[in-house]
Amino acid sequence: MLYKGVLWCMAALFLGMLFFMVATMPPFSPKLDTLVQADLAMSGVSHDVTAVLLNFRALDTLLEVGVVLLALMGIQVVSPHFRYKPYTEANTITDIYIAILLPVIILSALYLLLAGSYKSGGAFVASALLAGGIIILKLTKPKLFVSLEKLHLRFLSALGLLFFVGIGVLTLIEGLFLQYPLSYASTLILMIETLLMFSLAIILASFFINAVQDLE
Amino acid sequence: MLSLYPFVGLALFVLGLLGFILKESLVHKLISLNIFLSGIFLFLVSQSLSYEKADSVATALVLTGLVVTLGVSAFGLMLIRASYGAKR
Numbered sequence: 287m288l289y290k291g292v293l294w295c296m297a298a299l300f301l302g303m304l305f306f307m308v309a310t311m312p313p314f315s316p317k318l319d320t321l322v323q324a325d326l327a328m329s330g331v332s333h334d335v336t337a338v339l340l341n342f343r344a345l346d347t348l349l350e351v352g353v354v355l356l357a358l359m360g361i362q363v364v365s366p367h368f369r370y371k372p373y374t375e376a377n378t379i380t381d382i383y384i385a386i387l388l389p390v391i392i393l394s395a396l397y398l399l400l401a402g403s404y405k406s407g408g409a410f411v412a413s414a415l416l417a418g419g420i421i422i423l424k425l426t427k428p429k430l431f432v433s434l435e436k437l438h439l440r441f442l443s444a445l446g447l448l449f450f451v452g453i454g455v456l457t458l459i460e461g462l463f464l465q466y467p468l469s470y471a472s473t474l475i476l477m478i479e480t481l482l483m484f485s486l487a488i489i490l491a492s493f494f495i496n497a498v499q500d501l502e
Numbered sequence: 503m504l505s506l507y508p509f510v511g512l513a514l515f516v517l518g519l520l521g522f523i524l525k526e527s528l529v530h531k532l533i534s535l536n537i538f539l540s541g542i543f544l545f546l547v548s549q550s551l552s553y554e555k556a557d558s559v560a561t562a563l564v565l566t567g568l569v570v571t572l573g574v575s576a577f578g579l580m581l582i583r584a585s586y587g588a589k590r
Contacts, residue, residue, distance in 0.1 A: 297519075301512065308512065318559040350570060356573075357573035410565060
């Protein structure tokens with residue numbers, strides 16, 4: 287009991303110290319942002335966050351996709367022993383619901399993907415939406431993707447990262463890793479984003495589906 | 503101008519850290535981890551505001567962090583489930 291009291295007091299002290307430090311901090315000056323805004327015309331897209339994510343700091347995004355793929359691999363190693371059967375049967379309400387909802391989800395995901403080049407949006411938001419759609423589809427129709435080959439699924443979920451690395455290797459011919467040539471930058475970014483959206487959606491949906499899939 | 507958001511982010515950070523240390527259950531620990539990571543993201547974005555527009559590099563950093571947090575949560579939940587399954 288005493289130990290907890292001491293810990294709470296220390297936490298309160300720590301919080302007070304942090305508050306004081308933040309309150310007396312000098313005001314933020316956007317040095318990096320001015321650099322980004324100055325070079326925005328070179329990036330191939332007109333939205334600054336997308337330019338940072340997929341052009342100026344593209345290596346970070348590549349490694350991030352790698353981390354997500356690694357998480358999926360870890361889940362697939364751990365999960366086979368703990369699966370249970372989903373409790374779903376065919377139902378008119380859910381069938382009509384998914385028939386209306388799924389086209390809207392796919393359309394909005396594509397819109398978000400394309401909107402990423404000039405305003406907030408992009409591959410990650412679109413893939414989250416698409417993954418939600420796949421999860422709803424899988425929950426209402428548990429038998430749907432069972433016949434899909436494991437190997438094909440693995441290839442599809444690694445496709446985005448493979449394509450990204452492939453582009454990186456191709457850009458090594460002239461210039462640095464992932465330094466897109468100026469005339470192709472816009473097309474390359476759009477292609478990478480599209481493939482990333484599909485494979486990330488499959489990865490994110492697999493996070494969930496691996497837990498509720500029934501063993502064949 | 504003194505905004506409320508960075509302080510809320512700091513409070514979330516400290517509370518999440520406390521929960522991460524004090525709670526026994528692994529699921530509680532994972533939720534605390536998510537709370538203090540949210541605090542960090544809130545602090546980063548609110549601290550990099552200038553002229554009512556978020557800094558693009560900080561926003562990209564937070565976006566990357568969010569996706570990595572999602573991976574950590576999913577993998578962590580699976581590991582927790584495996585560890586509880588092994589204990590039973």
